[in-house]
Amino acid sequence: MFFPYKDTSLTELSGGVRRRILANDEKMMAVEVDFDEGAVGAMHTHPHEQISYVISGEFLATIDGVERKITVGDTYYTKENEPHGVVCLKAGKLLDIFTPRREDFLK
Numbered sequence: 608m609f610f611p612y613k614d615t616s617l618t619e620l621s622g623g624v625r626r627r628i629l630a631n632d633e634k635m636m637a638v639e640v641d642f643d644e645g646a647v648g649a650m651h652t653h654p655h656e657q658i659s660y661v662i663s664g665e666f667l668a669t670i671d672g673v674e675r676k677i678t679v680g681d682t683y684y685t686k687e688n689e690p691h692g693v694v695c696l697k698a699g700k701l702l703d704i705f706t707p708r709r710e711d712f713l714k
Contacts (some may be wrong), residue, residue, distance in 0.1 A: 608632070622646050623695075628712060629702075636708035642666070642695035650692035655705045657685045664699010668692075 610630040618626045623643030630637045642648070642664065650669065659668075661681045668677050670691045677683065679699075685691045693701070 617641070624648065626712070631708045631713075633708060635704065635706045636712070638703045638705070638709070638712065640701045640703055642693075642699055642701070644695055644698045646695045648693040648695075650690055652688045652690050653709070654687045655707060655709060656687055657691075658704045659683050659685075660702040660704075662700040662702055664695060665697040666693045666695055666699065666701070 608630075612629070615627050615629060620626055623646035625641040627639040627641075628636065629639055639662070640648070659682065661677050661679050663679060665676065665678050668675055668683055668691070670683060670685055671689050675683075676696070677693075683691075
C-alpha cells in the first residue's frame, strides 16, 4: 500500500502545532507533526505505544517526569498510558509512529 505525500493534508491544531497523517492501517500509524518555536505538545497520555523521531529542530521532551533535550536524529519511546509531552526549542518536525493507530486522529 502506498501513501503519496501529495495526497496528505496538514491539519492546524493550536498554538503553532500542525499534524499530517502520512500512513495508517488498523495496527499502526505514521504522523508528521510540525512545531513553531515555543509551541507545546502538552503533557498527555493515550493507550498507544509511540515512537517519535526528530526530523528537524530541537525539543525539550518529558517522559514520565524525566526531561531531556532532543535534536535531529534522536528518538524516544513511550509505553501506553505513559505521561509525555514536548516543548519546541527551535522550530522543527517530529515523526510519530503509533500502535495501534490513533482513531481519534481520523475523526
